[in-house]
Amino acid sequence: ILNVEQSPQSLHVQEGDSTNFTCSFPSSNFYALHWYRWETAKSPEALFVMTLNGDEKKKGRISATLNTKEGYSYLYIKGSQPEDSATYLCAFSSNDYKLSFGAGTTVTVRA
Amino acid sequence: EAQVTQNPRYLITVTGKKLTVTCSQNMNHEYMSWYRQDPGLGLRQIYYSMNVEVTDKGDVPEGYKVSRKEKRNFPLILESPSPNQTSLYFCASSLLGDVTGELFFGEGSRLTVL
Numbered sequence: 001i002l003n004v005e006q007s008p009q010s011l012h013v014q015e016g017d018s019t020n021f022t023c024s025f026p027s028s029n030f031y032a033l034h035w036y037r038w039e040t041a042k043s044p045e046a047l048f049v050m051t052l053n054g055d056e057k058k059k060g061r062i063s064a065t066l067n068t069k070e071g072y073s074y075l076y077i078k079g080s081q082p083e084d085s086a087t088y089l090c091a092f093s094s095n096d097y098k099l100s101f102g103a104g105t106t107v108t109v110r111a
Numbered sequence: 112e113a114q115v116t117q118n119p120r121y122l123i124t125v126t127g128k129k130l131t132v133t134c135s136q137n138m139n140h141e142y143m144s145w146y147r148q149d150p151g152l153g154l155r156q157i158y159y160s161m162n163v164e165v166t167d168k169g170d171v172p173e174g175y176k177v178s179r180k181e182k183r184n185f186p187l188i189l190e191s192p193s194p195n196q197t198s199l200y201f202c203a204s205s206l207l208g209d210v211t212g213e214l215f216f217g218e219g220s221r222l223t224v225l
Contacts (some may be wrong), residue, residue, distance in 0.1 A: 004153065032211050043115075044154075044201070046213035089154065093210040097161065098169060101146075101153030 004092045006102035013080045014110055020076040021105040023090030027071035034091040034099065035064055035075055044089060047075075080109045113138045117202050117217035124192055125225050132187040132220050134202035142205040142212070143185040144169070145177065147198040148219075154201065160185055192224040 005024045013019045025033065032051050038044040048057040053068040061078045077084050087104040115136045124130055136143065144159040146169075156169030160179040174196055176188040185204075189196060200220045205212040 034210075034213065036214075036216075043216040043218050044214075045216070049211060049213050051211055091154075097167075097210055098156055098159070099144075099210050099214070100170070101155070103151060103153045 004090060004100050004102040006088075006090055006105050008105060009103065010106040010108070012108045012110060013077075015080060015082060017080055018076065018078045019080060019107065020074050021088065021107075023073045023075070023092075023102055025071050025073075025090075025092035025100075026094070027069060029094035030068040030071075030092075031095045032093045032099075033066055033068075033073050034089075034093075035073070036089040036091070037086045038089055038104070039086045047088075075105075077107070080107075082109050082111055085109045113215070115202055115204055115215050115217040117200075117220045119220060120218060121221050123223045123225065126193055127191050130189050130192060130222075132189075132200060132202075132222070134185045134187065134217060135183050136185075136202075136204040136215070137183065138204060138206065138215065139182065140204035140206050140215070141182070142207065142210075143179065144203050144205075144214070145175070145185070145187045146201045146203065147171065148201065149198050157187065157200075189222075192222075194224050196222065197224050198222060 035047040036044040050066040055066040087106045089104045091099040091101045145157040146154040158177040160166045202217040203214040
């Protein structure tokens with residue numbers, strides 16, 4: 001099992017504030033990096049799939065960057081809203097068709 | 112509507128009583144996978160399938176079996192469940208035959224083994 005670490009484990013943010021958190025993964029044999037949002041009692045939903053070093057992706061107020069050489073990805077939430085409250089999962093794959101998931105960062109947005 | 116459907120969503124069973132969790136997708140995806148989620152841990156892959164009749168072990172395959180006889184279905188079989196298999200299980204599928212495609216997840220099946 002590849003070591004994928006997410007930090008922090010949880011965070012609280014005031015509505016309207018921006019925040020970011022990290023996914024760290026092995027820097028060798030990189031193939032793909034996924035981000036998912038998992039709301040309580042729902043299915044995890046894909047946010048981004050990133051494959052190229054330096055890639056930046058954006059969906060609404062959420063964006064992600066990727067550094068494959070140093071083995072990390074950041075997820076940013078701009079102007080947090082209560083509906084952004086969820087657990088954010090990252091998953092890393094080397095070229096073996098297996099995804100290894102981190103334990104997630106749980107974001108709670110306070111009104 | 113594109114979806115991955117798992118059944119049952121909730122199940123309480125006893126040690127040793129064989130059970131099957133079904134998974135079906137209507138998106139004609141080649142790749143399907145099963146994960147379990149336990150508190151404090153990331154999703155861990157149990158088995159995956161690249162296509163019909165092609166399955167392979169994930170990271171935690173012990174105590175589980177799968178089959179892929181049709182493209183749309185990927186059932187998870189627990190031949191003799193034990194309490195350490197109490198967990199939340201997710202089935203997922205992906206259009207592409209590798210992991211560069213986003214995964215579509217089912218709603219999860221919460222299994223309790225007494």
